[in-house]
Amino acid sequence: MQVGSGTPVLSIAAGTSNTGEFLWTIPESIVAGQNYLIRISRNDGSNITGVSDAPFTISPPVSTYYVNDANRTDRRLDEKVLATTPNDGLTPATPKASIQALIAGLSF
Numbered sequence: 257m258q259v260g261s262g263t264p265v266l267s268i269a270a271g272t273s274n275t276g277e278f279l280w281t282i283p284e285s286i287v288a289g290q291n292y293l294i295r296i297s298r299n300d301g302s303n304i305t306g307v308s309d310a311p312f313t314i315s316p317p318v319s320t321y322y323v324n325d326a327n328r329t330d331r332r333l334d335e336k337v338l339a340t341t342p343n344d345g346l347t348p349a350t351p352k353a354s355i356q357a358l359i360a361g362l363s364f
Contacts, residue, residue, distance in 0.1 A: 259291040259311050271299060288315050321358055322351035 258265060268280055290313045297305040322345050345352035345361070352358040 258289065259293060264295065265292070268294075282314055286314055289313070318346065321345040322348050323355055323358055324351040324353055 266283070266286065269278065272278060291311045292314055293311055294308045295305060296307075297303075324343075343350040343352055345358050352361070
């Protein structure tokens with residue numbers, strides 16, 4: 257569901273045991289947004305439900321990353337890059353320091 261709407265966007269699972277975690281791959285049909293909530297309901301007739309405390313973001317997969325090329329011809333850009341920590345590699349203004357740093361920060 258999304259903030260401001262009580263209508264579910266998608267039913268993730270039904271009749272799932274509580275093991276402390278639930279792994280889920282977000283379908284491509286879900287539209288990117290910053291206002292998603294999770295609602296969990298007991299299915300034992302007690303009508304107990306809970307909704308996540310804060311909204312979360314669903315974003316498209318990232319396939320482009322930026323890495324500092326160590327080019328020293330434009331010192332202003334180098335100073336801006338060095339002053340921004342930690343860099344996430346998602347924009348030209350926030351490149352990772354190296355390919356190794358980029359790979360180390362990815363989760364698979």
